[in-house]
Amino acid sequence: MATLLKERSDWHGRRLGKKLRVGQKNLLENLLPHFKITPLNPDPHFETTMSESPQQVWLEIGFGGGEHLAALARAHPQIGFIGCEPFINGVAKLLTSIQTYNLKNIRIYDNDARPLLDVMNSQSIDRAFVLFSDPWPKKRHHKRRFIIEENLNRLARILKDEAELRFASDHYGFVSWALEQLVGHSAFAWNARSFRDWRNPPQDWVTTRYEEKALARQEHPAYLLFKRLARDV
Numbered sequence: 617m618a619t620l621l622k623e624r625s626d627w628h629g630r631r632l633g634k635k636l637r638v639g640q641k642n643l644l645e646n647l648l649p650h651f652k653i654t655p656l657n658p659d660p661h662f663e664t665t666m667s668e669s670p671q672q673v674w675l676e677i678g679f680g681g682g683e684h685l686a687a688l689a690r691a692h693p694q695i696g697f698i699g700c701e702p703f704i705n706g707v708a709k710l711l712t713s714i715q716t717y718n719l720k721n722i723r724i725y726d727n728d729a730r731p732l733l734d735v736m737n738s739q740s741i742d743r744a745f746v747l748f749s750d751p752w753p754k755k756r757h758h759k760r761r762f763i764i765e766e767n768l769n770r771l772a773r774i775l776k777d778e779a780e781l782r783f784a785s786d787h788y789g790f791v792s793w794a795l796e797q798l799v800g801h802s803a804f805a806w807n808a809r810s811f812r813d814w815r816n817p818p819q820d821w822v823t824t825r826y827e828e829k830a831l832a833r834q835e836h837p838a839y840l841l842f843k844r845l846a847r848d849v
């Protein structure tokens with residue numbers, strides 16, 4: 617657990633919440649190694665657990681308890697999923713879903729996504745999700761937000777041409793910030809035409825835990841869908 621909790625000095629979230637139950641510790645020790653990828657060993661090798669190579673690979677950054685990731689993995693067994701989450705209790709929760717539903721198409725990086733993104737193959741991701749990412753509301757903390765130029769450069773490198781980046785948040789200060797960063801980035805385009813395109817989730821949307829919490833508070837999230845523009849040939 618000591619190495620598990622080794623932190624990057626510039627990451628500000630928490631790694632551990634409530635004390636882990638024995639069953640969760642067992643999953644982290646015994647199940648996680650079968651699904652884990654790291655920056656030193658970033659190849660997901662989906663073929664070791666899936667019967668065929670995945671048709672596409674989708675990436676979720678900050679999956680929390682993995683509710684959204686596990687639901688997508690169940691709905692799309694032919695797609696390979698990579699999830700990054702430094703919060704160990706959340707990782708343990710996702711492992712519980714992997715065990716319960718016998719999911720074969722997920723790989724986990726149990727830490728800050730950035731070093732992994734830096735070593736992933738370029739143009740290897742078909743869809744990425746950054747959902748209800750920490751809004752860091754205080755102005756002096758804005759640079760901690762995940763949607764900043766250096767992370768968009770990372771995403772732009774690994775996303776395929778025409779790949780979709782899905783962002784959602786109930787924090788409208790962060791939504792405006794994200795929109796500004798993404799619209800101002802040369803690799804991304806936002807094709808929303810009307811209010812309905814960002815006020816409502818797309819048809820195939822799967823809810824997240826933080827989204828449910830926001831809806832329960834009567835706070836309506838914004839759903840922003842960006843396209844990774846085709847590279848010049």
Ligand SMILES: C[S@@+](CC[C@H](N)C(=O)[O-])C[C@H]1O[C@@H](n2cnc3c(N)ncnc32)[C@H](O)[C@@H]1O
Nearest residue numbers: 678679680700703728729747748750824825826
């Ligand atoms: C507010 S929670 C939302 C969780 C989930 N997406 C949901 O909607 O229920 C944001 C999550 O992003 C994770 N996170 C923050 N920075 C991250 C990073 N650099 N890499 C990966 N995950 C990160 C946090 O640990 C936290 O679990």
